[in-house]
Amino acid sequence: MQDERLLLAQIATGDEEALRQLYLAYRPRLRRYLWHQLAGDNASVEDALQEVFLAVWRTAGGYRGEARVSTWLYQITRYVALGVRRRQARQPDALPLDLDEDNDRFPYGPHDAQDWSAANNSCERRALDRVALRDALARLSPRHREALMLVFQHGFSPQEVAQILDVPAGTVKSRISYARKALMRALDLTLTEEARHDA
Amino acid sequence: MTPEIPEMTCAACRELLPWQTADSLTSAERAAVERHLAGCAECQHEVRLWSDIALALADAERTIPPDGGADSGWQALRNHLEPRVPMVVAQRRSSTPLAETALTAAASDAGAPRRFSCPTLAAPAVVILVALIAALFVGFGSRLRQARTPAVSATATPSACAPDALRATIPANGRLSELSMTSARAGWAVGAIASGSDPSTATFTTLMLRFEQCQWAPFGDSIASARLGSISMSSATDGWAVGNTFADANGVNDTLLALHYSGGVWQWVSVPAAPTGVVGAKVRMTSAGDGWMLLDLGGRHVTPYQKQYSYMLLHLQNGVWTPVPLTFDQSGTSILWDIAASSADDCWIVGYDTGNGDSFDVAHYHQGAWTSWSGSQLGVRSAPLYSIAPLAPDDVWVAGQYPYHDASGDHTGPLVLHFDGEKWTRAPLNDFQDESNDHALMALAVQPSGGVWAFTDGFSDPLGHIYIAHDAQEATGGSGAWTWTTGPDHIVWISSVVFVSDHEAFGVAGAGLGSAILHYVNGVWSALP
Numbered sequence: 107m108q109d110e111r112l113l114l115a116q117i118a119t120g121d122e123e124a125l126r127q128l129y130l131a132y133r134p135r136l137r138r139y140l141w142h143q144l145a146g147d148n149a150s151v152e153d154a155l156q157e158v159f160l161a162v163w164r165t166a167g168g169y170r171g172e173a174r175v176s177t178w179l180y181q182i183t184r185y186v187a188l189g190v191r192r193r194q195a196r197q198p199d200a201l202p203l204d205l206d207e208d209n210d211r212f213p214y215g216p217h218d219a220q221d222w223s224a225a226n227n228s229c230e231r232r233a234l235d236r237v238a239l240r241d242a243l244a245r246l247s248p249r250h251r252e253a254l255m256l257v258f259q260h261g262f263s264p265q266e267v268a269q270i271l272d273v274p275a276g277t278v279k280s281r282i283s284y285a286r287k288a289l290m291r292a293l294d295l296t297l298t299e300e301a302r303h304d305a
Numbered sequence: 306m307t308p309e310i311p312e313m314t315c316a317a318c319r320e321l322l323p324w325q326t327a328d329s330l331t332s333a334e335r336a337a338v339e340r341h342l343a344g345c346a347e348c349q350h351e352v353r354l355w356s357d358i359a360l361a362l363a364d365a366e367r368t369i370p371p372d373g374g375a376d377s378g379w380q381a382l383r384n385h386l387e388p389r390v391p392m393v394v395a396q397r398r399s400s401t402p403l404a405e406t407a408l409t410a411a412a413s414d415a416g417a418p419r420r421f422s423c424p425t426l427a428a429p430a431v432v433i434l435v436a437l438i439a440a441l442f443v444g445f446g447s448r449l450r451q452a453r454t455p456a457v458s459a460t461a462t463p464s465a466c467a468p469d470a471l472r473a474t475i476p477a478n479g480r481l482s483e484l485s486m487t488s489a490r491a492g493w494a495v496g497a498i499a500s501g502s503d504p505s506t507a508t509f510t511t512l513m514l515r516f517e518q519c520q521w522a523p524f525g526d527s528i529a530s531a532r533l534g535s536i537s538m539s540s541a542t543d544g545w546a547v548g549n550t551f552a553d554a555n556g557v558n559d560t561l562l563a564l565h566y567s568g569g570v571w572q573w574v575s576v577p578a579a580p581t582g583v584v585g586a587k588v589r590m591t592s593a594g595d596g597w598m599l600l601d602l603g604g605r606h607v608t609p610y611q612k613q614y615s616y617m618l619l620h621l622q623n624g625v626w627t628p629v630p631l632t633f634d635q636s637g638t639s640i641l642w643d644i645a646a647s648s649a650d651d652c653w654i655v656g657y658d659t660g661n662g663d664s665f666d667v668a669h670y671h672q673g674a675w676t677s678w679s680g681s682q683l684g685v686r687s688a689p690l691y692s693i694a695p696l697a698p699d700d701v702w703v704a705g706q707y708p709y710h711d712a713s714g715d716h717t718g719p720l721v722l723h724f725d726g727e728k729w730t731r732a733p734l735n736d737f738q739d740e741s742n743d744h745a746l747m748a749l750a751v752q753p754s755g756g757v758w759a760f761t762d763g764f765s766d767p768l769g770h771i772y773i774a775h776d777a778q779e780a781t782g783g784s785g786a787w788t789w790t791t792g793p794d795h796i797v798w799i800s801s802v803v804f805v806s807d808h809e810a811f812g813v814a815g816a817g818l819g820s821a822i823l824h825y826v827n828g829v830w831s832a833l834p
Binding site (some may be wrong): 122125126129130133134137138141143145148152155156159160163190192224239242243244254255257258259261263264279282286290298 | 326328357361364366369383
């Protein structure tokens with residue numbers, strides 16, 4: 107693929123081929139991001155992808171080069187996803203929202219004192235924890251999962267995640283920290299349940 | 306010469322470990338982290354934790370179905386692109402802030418109407434209260450100013466039901482849209498029940514709850530392949546509930562579902578004026594014989610940048626629903642989000658224009674003609690409005706969001722406007738400390754004595770909270786003393802609130818995976834168990 111900034115400049119002149127290249131390059135990762143944001147509703151994801159690239163087509167000339175092209179694209183994508191969720195939530199057939207798990211205000215729960223390393227004292231234990239961790243991730247709130255995904259799956263720096271989420275960089279680090287604590291709480295709960303079941 | 310890297314603390318190291326694991330640190334940061342890790346066993350354990358989290362996230366990614374739609378997606382996108390004159394476009398763009406245009410695109414076009422995501426007739430609120438108030442008034446003529454007279458006595462007992470006696474039974478996967486109260490002890494709520502939690506594969510049946518004897522409970526039989534989105538009771542013995550039936554995947558053949566409550570029975574009635582293709586509807590009754598119904602007929606792309614939205618407004622008079630031309634929306638690019646009716650001769654609609662962003666925000670129908678205001682005329686260009694509460698021709702409240710720009714970028718903030726009959730004034734939403742998260746006020750509610758409440762949703766808030774704004778002095782004729790409180794835990798949006806007295810209100814809200822009945826009493830908002 108050509109230089110992304112050059113592609114945007116070409117898109118700004120009405121170059122459909124440049125838009126196609128950008129679309130094909132970014133569709134996979136933006137689709138994955140939207141998949142989690144829109145609760146796996148494939149039709150909504152496809153609609154949102156189209157809206158994102160229509161916005162790119164319209165606004166490419168306004169790209170000011172202050173952020174990476176990828177950061178700029180994710181910013182647009184987040185706004186589109188936010189709009190979709192905002193509207194859908196007001197319909198009785200809205201996407202499910204698992205914000206109940208969003209417990210940022212109480213990140214330092216009773217389980218926080220437990221050290222992760224204590225549960226990692228054997229290979230078997232770690233293998234079991236991997237499964238439990240995956241389950242715990244599934245129960246994480248959307249905004250915590252979103253922050254983790256942007257860091258680990260999409261490779262953005264703290265500053266870039268902050269730009270995408272439109273929050274200060276410190277907030278990004280807080281969310282990551284909260285996510286870790288929430289995972290630990292959920293993981294501890296899962297392991298406790300398994301231990302009770304085994305007993 | 307390489308500058309000396311200062312020793313890191315454990316706290317500083319752990320803050321960077323997620324990015325260390327993701328390999329996205331700068332070389333200097335990475336070097337500092339590695340140097341610290343070499344001598345810190347505790348932080349090494351943290352590295353193992355983040356590595357496991359990264360692996361688990363990768364596992365989660367593998368649950369996403371393979372993407373087989375790249376080619377078809379591009380073709381669909383390409384079909385919406387039209388040739389342009391590059392220089393003209395470039396010049397226009399060069400003077401258009403990026404984030405503003407991108408944000409407008411997101412705000413206006415996202416969530417394109419599909420079968421299961423009616424874009425426009427979503428949630429509003431409180432206008433039902435206005436209908437109730439106006440209904441009380443029918444016997445006294447339609448002098449609107451008197452609409453402040455409470456539908457239920459403002460001096461009623463703080464709670465008609467003991468708070469701990471209140472219960473709500475909502476079926477699994479039940480999603481409520483609106484409620485309408487006929488007294489502090491009686492009311493109705495409507496919505497739909499999904500067959501599963503995945504809306505893309507679920508089928509829907511109607512949901513109706515009745516409030517009596519302090520219990521909200523399902524009422525009557527559900528209608529298959531249909532949903533209810535709006536309800537307005539003109540009295541305890543008369544009211545309408547509307548929605549749509551699902552006929553096909555794209556909504557072209559969906560039809561209006563209109564239920565009329567009369568004689569103690571809900572009956573499915575035909576509305577001949579309603580066309581096919583109704584994907585959503587709202588109803589506001591001012592009396593048993595007078596009401597307004599806004600039909601959402603869906604939207605479609607007409608240019609790469611614009612959608613054409615279609616609506617129909619019906620007015621019930623002499624027992625017949627008759628179309629009223631929406632002449633203020635000539636371009637068809639406006640989204641009509643909320644409707645309110647304060648009398649047989651006063652209908653208000655709010656929304657926003659997706660075209661140039663400034664042709665429509667509020668419209669008022671009176672004496673057979675529309676008066677409309679653009680965003681510029683309201684003093685807030687490109688500001689989507691989501692809710693309206695007309696108490697009188699010279700006392701109208703609207704709520705929404707406004708775009709602004711500061712050093713950290715482009716944002717939107719909560720917006721309330723008041724119309725005094727001559728001019729619109731922006732309410733000073735004092736002390737709202739969290740404007741960095743694109744909040745929008747999605748619903749309004751008015752106490753019988755005139756106190757105004759507005760509700761954000763929790764989508765943009767880092768903690769998922771909703772926030773509630775209250776103009777405390779409005780009740781005593783003042784203005785400007787807006788205060789903010791946080792909404793109940795686990796409530797992520799509020800779509801409809803009705804005050805049954807100055808001290809008590811009911812609402813419908815989104816809560817986690819489903820809906821909840823919201824209750825306000827003694828100054829506290831909570832979700833009913």
